[in-house]
Every structure is written in C-alpha cells, then in structure tokens.
Amino acid sequence: MASLRSGSGVQVVTPREDHTFLLDEEALQNLLLRADVKDRPVVLLSVAGAYRKGKSFLLDFFLRYLDHTVVILLMDTQGTFDSNSTVKDNATVFALSTMLSSVLIYNLSQNIEEDDLQHLQVLWPEMVYVGLFYIDPEFKSCLKKLVPMLLAPENLVPKQIGGQKVKARDLLNYFKSYVDVFNSEELPNPMTILQATAEANNTSASSEARNVYETLMEEICGGTKPYMPQNVLEQEHHKCLNKALHSFDSKKKMGGEDMATKFKQLLVKLKAHNESKNVYRMFSTPAVFAALFLCGYLLSVLGNTFGVQTLVAVGQAVTLGAAVMLGVWIYTRMTGNLREVGMQLDDIANKIRSFVVTQAEPALKES
Template sequence: MSVQELRNEREGEDMVDDRPRPIEIIIPEDDHKFKLNIEALEDILCDDEVRDKPVVVLSVAGAFRKGKSFLLDFFLRYLGHKKGSRETSRNDWMGEDDEPLTGFSWRGGVERNTTGILMWSEAFPATLESGEEVCVLIMDTQGAFDNQSTVKDCATIFALSTMISSVQVYNLSMMIQENDLQHLHLFTEYGRLALKQSKFKPFQSLCFLVRDWSYPYDHFYGEEGGRKYLDKVLTVSETQHEEIKLVRKHISYCFDSISCYLMPHPGLKVATNPHFDGRLSDIDSEFKKFLFELVPFLLQSKNLVVKKINGNIITGRGLLECFKAYIKIFESESLPEPKSMLEATAEANNLTAQAAAIDKYNKEMEELCGADKPYLAPQKLEEEHKSLRMLCLEQFFETPKMGGDVFSAEYMKKLEIMIDEAYENFVKRNESKQLMNAYRTPAVLCLVMVLSYILSTILDMFGIESLSQTAVLGLYIPLLLVGLWVYVRYTGQLRSVGTIIDNFTSAIWDQALQPIYMKLLQRGLEQAVNIAGTSKEKKTN
C-alpha cells in the first residue's frame, strides 16, 4: 500500500468520530523529505491538560513488520486502564480474552503499514512517585529497511524518534545482532550530529526489546535475562576489533540508561492467521505472562522517565518547539548524507584508490621537475605528464573496488580533475625556475669572477705574475659556466650538466663564501658595538 493510500485510509477513519486515534505528526513526502504536521501537534501538546506539564515520551522503533504497532496497542490498553482506575490494585488491564486489539493500525503480512511518525492523540495523565503530575505520550514510527525507504529516510525517522522520546524502545527480532548495533550506531550518530554539544548525554533511555527470543535456556525471558544478555552483547574486550569496540562505546556514551527485555514468541495463530485481530485467546500464555510484566516495566509510575534536554525538564509546549527545531535541522543541508554500509565501503575503496593514484602522480612529477630539479623544457614536461596521467588512471581503474564501474565513474572524473590541477601547479613551478630561480648560481659565479679579478690585480701590484695568471682562470672559468648554465635553463637541454653546475656553485657558497661572509659580518657587528660603546663613554666623561 502506498503512502498516500495509507494516509487516505487514516483520514477516512479520523472523519468517522473524534475518539482518540493515532495522528501522523511527521509526514513523509514523495521526494523522500518529511513535513511536520504542526496543527495536529498543537492540538495534542497545547491542550490545557498537557501544555504546562512535564511529558514522558515513549517511542518504539525498529525494522518494519516486526510487531511495533501491535505492541503499542497493549501500552495504550495499560495506560487507558490506569487512567480509568487511577492506579488501583486491579491487574486486569490486559482486557477480556475475546476483546479485539485497537489503537495504532496494524496488520499481518509483508507490506508496511506505518509511515512517518505517529502520536496517539490522547495524552495520559500519570503521577510520579514524587507526587509530580506528568503526561505520557506514545509514538509509533515507520519501520526501517522496507523496500520504499532510503537509508536517509530510516536514519531521519529513527534519529527524530530518539531525539524526541525520553524512552526509546528498539524493537528487534530473535536476538541482538551486530548489524542491529551498527544501525543503532548510525542512526543515533545522525541524531547526535543534529543536537548541540553539551555536558549531558544526547539521549535518555534505551530499551532493547528482543521479540521471539528462542534461547531461554541461556537467558530466561524478561528483564533479568535481558540484562544478563545485554551485558554480554555490549561487553568490550581487548580481543575485539576496533570497529566492534567503537560501536559499543558509542552506544554506551549516547544514552543515560540502557536495558533489555526478552519476549517469547506470541504463537502460531498470531504469526500465520491472516484474520488475527489481537484477541488474547489467540496468543500463547507465555507471551501474555511476560507482556503483563513488560508494559509496567516501561510505564509504571516508578519507571516513568520524564523528557529532559540538557538537564531541563520539557513540558508539552516545550516539546512542540523541539519538534519544530529538529525538523528544520533535518530539512536543511547541514547534516551529512547517511549511507548504507555498501555505499560507505565503496566510497572508502574509491577514495583510497583515488588517493593512491594522485600520490603516484605527484611523486613521479616531483622526481621529474621538483623544487631541487633544474628547468625542464615545456614540451618534454607535457609529454611526461600525459604518459604519467594515463598510468595513474589505469592504476585507479585496475584497483579492486566495491560499487562497480558506474559508482567509480564519479571518482575517476574527480581524479582526472585533480591530476590536471596538479599539472598546472608543476608547470608554474617549472616556469619559475626559468624566470625567477636564476639568481643563486649566476650570482655566485659572478662573485667568484669579481673576487678572481680583485685577487689578480693585487698579485700584479706585488709582481707575482705566475699566481696572477692562475687567478685569471678564476675569471674565465665562471664566465664559461654562466654561459653554459644560461643555455641549460632557457632550452631545457643538458639538464644533467645544469644540475652539476648548480651543485658546484652550492658547494662553493656553502663551503667557502658563506663562512667568510658570516665571519666578516660578525666582525663588522663587533666593531660597530665597540664604536658605539666608546662614543657613549666619551659623552659620559
């Protein structure tokens, strides 16, 4: 059944009478976005009996077709009985054996029944053990992982449900599996990102409700068996993989309290009878026994959890503002797009292959025309770039990646852009060697020529002609090297010769000229200090 058909069906039911009923407060739209039904929420939360009272919000979330709505109707039956009896000692809240189950819409089969988030239109009054009066609100959520919902749809519904509720019931089938914890990790992290950082944990109470538990000989049904089972599931040990430890630490960090309850199977009549309407007479006695204990475990006065945000108690009117604020966050583009595990793994594979390819390109180009390499002819540089570009793209294509060629096409295109941008930078660096980096080598060689000329002149003055002629060689050899170096720089030919000349002049500067320059500079500074001190003494005297 489509979303619109389900909505029309509910609207038709709503027009029949004004009795309490489920109201769709978060409405899914065709473009996989969600709309807040503000008018309906105001009718519930701004009622005179609700608006200024603290609220307890219980929500059930989990995979679709796992009996969430069916279970919630027993919660409604319990709360309705409490409201009528006002906490008497009577224990017949479960009703008559032949009484059909009413409340949130539910049915058997494989098609989804609940869409968006629904809230029961009636808030149930309750009194805490402290004597404080509160209102209990019940929410039902769209089942996750049906064939019409995206990962973002599931994450948004679960995150909103967890952010709004004070008690989140995580409805699971048969056992708590690792993928259940990973989904919880993803969905709660999505909700945590939407909340502002504070010193308080982001969410309040989480209850793992394990349906159709088949191992009572390991851990018996109920709260105590659930607690022992949960302790075993959430245990963090040194032998576990880091990913597994991270999931458990995250869940423990996110919630103030975490519990677990193990429920037996309700019986074959419930599972296989298409006409089952919730009558207790069709449900196994063992299921009824532990259902009778489960509902008070969550909704008895002493167990109620008042909704708080950052330590502040939330009233009905405050909860309305929370809904408005949260839906705006999820409507915006400020949150990252949640991905399935396949998508996330495929993305990681492609990003890793992409990074390896661009690293190869940069490394090879650095070897070819890096900062310590001489100028390379533009034509030669372009040829090397084209050849290396092809090799890097082939490396990316041949690297095993999840997602297939269609998924990888986007990353291949991005890699091509990254390589072309890197090439432009290498071209600029290469050009700078020709135009701007042409100072050190010729400057050192020119300085050698000047010093050789001065030395030759001094030796001529003292009549030492043999040494003077040797000094003249220090004039012509640098001149020859300058000419050769200029040729290499501007043509890009004989690059190995250019490298030898650069290394030779660097050695002259580092080993001879720079030490002499530093000594002369130091002496000059010392003399300047001495002269300044002498002048100061004369003025004082």
C-alpha cells in the first residue's frame, strides 16, 4: 500500500462564491496529457451524492483495489444539498459527473427519497450506512461485490461519445466545454449541452489530425534531418496535410456536416499558422546575429574615428562572435548536425531580442 499512501487527489474543478465553477486546466493537463496516459482510452468512474454521506470513503476502497498500474480515473465530487449550495450548484455537479464519466455511482444514505429520483433517474443500489468506528459486515459483503463489478478488468466501461472511445487527452476538451456551458446564469437546455458535446468532439478530432501532421513532418524534416529542397518540402507538406485531413474525415463526429466543415477549415488555418511561425523562427535567429554583426562593425568604425581603441576591440569581438554564431547556425540548419548547438544559438538570439525589446519599450511609450 506504499504507492497508495504516497499519492494524492487532484482538484480540477473548484466552486466559487458566485456559484460558478473554475476549471484548473493546468492540473487537468498534468493529469491527462502525460505521455503514458494521453493516447489511452479512458475509464472515468465518478461518485456523486449528498454532502457528508461517504463518497470519498467509497472511493478510498476503489483505490485500494486499484493499487497497481492502470489508466482509470476516479472522480470525487463536491457534496450536494448542504446549506451553502443552490439548486443550480447541485444540478451542475450531477450533470458534469454524468456527462464526463463512463460509470456514475449515485451515493445515497438510508432511504431513496422522491427528490433523489428527481436529480437522477438511474441509480446504483443503495448500500448500508457506514459508521465512523466500525464497518458493518453487511457493508463489507456489499463492497466485495460492488468493487469488482465496477473495476475488474473484464467489467471496465471505457467512456464513449458518438460510439467512439474517448482518449484521456480528449477528455480535456469535454471538461472545458461542459464547465463553460454550466457557468451560465441559467441551467442549459439539452440542445445547448448537445452543442457543447459536438464542439468538444470536433475539437478532439481536429487536435488528433493536427498531431498526425506534426508527427509526420517531424519525421521528414525535423531538426536532425539534413537540408531538403523547397519544392520537395512543399510536396511532403501537402502529403502530410492530406493524411491529417483524412484522419479528421475518418472520425465519427457530432453536430452535422456544417460543424465538421468549420473545424476542418480551422485545421487548415492552424497548419498555415504553424508554418508561418516556423518561417518566423527560421529568419529570426540569423536576423539577430546579422544585426549584432552590424552593431559590432559600427562600434569599430566609431572607435577608429575617435581613436578609442577599447571601443575598437569591443566592436571587433562582437563582430567576430556574431559571424561565428551565424556561420555555425547556418551549418546546423543546412546539415541537421549539431542540433543541440543550433537550439542553444536560437535561445541566445531570443534572449538578445527580448533584452532589446525590453530596453526599447519604455522609450517608445514616452515618444
């Protein structure tokens, strides 16, 4: 149980005083975008129910059962029906739990009341109330049946939307969409929820297609690859783009053809934007070194003009250093060799550019 004790829960949704919910995207990304998790189908088991009725206690037993390497997410939820929560708060917690999870447990204590059924129609069988100082034998008997029924490998239920299994990285998009929808002043209607699901579904398909494009292009012309003629690079770009678009088209998507077309157009724009950034990077570093070379040359000229040898020496050193760095950078780009050196030179150029911009910004504002 050492690994269980060393772990901790990660809060990804926080209720705010104005009865809206704050999504911690960074925490969620750290959880769902890990290299060993992001491309796996996700099983999300959530427990929802009234405040102080044993939801976290129940999840603790699930964690004990899962004390080995698996890709299963267990989601605890905010307790409902306490003195501080509104009807909208309670409904939002249940709705988010239901839409995000592949298995939902409705945790109840004692008898099922009519208002319980109004919040959720499909319920898990009620379990015996657990005291603080002992575990009732009947509860243990039910627990031994419930936990394997939910978490045994042959019984796991992967999350599916539109008939396709949801990967961990896709779940991030659904979290964002659903939290945004339920942060409105009124509870959303079914069509609004369907629209949010469709947008998240298309965003996931677009992200996967973009990943296909970037992976293929990295294999063809990544930093370790030798120089490639522009016409050949253009041909490879179109091949990779077509494969990425095919990946997008082959996915089952919600929202109709109009929404799919909108996201397909967005995907093409993202590729163009990505290429423009690559072109900017390509010319940014040599431009900085060329400017540095020119500054060094001007310093040398000024030093000679006024007879200041120190200024001449500094100018010559700057000129020589800029020329060497520019030559090495061109060599790394043309041959694909010394990739780490090229990255370090890019970093040096970025720092020089940032320093100049920082120093020049106050003067520009004053003028």
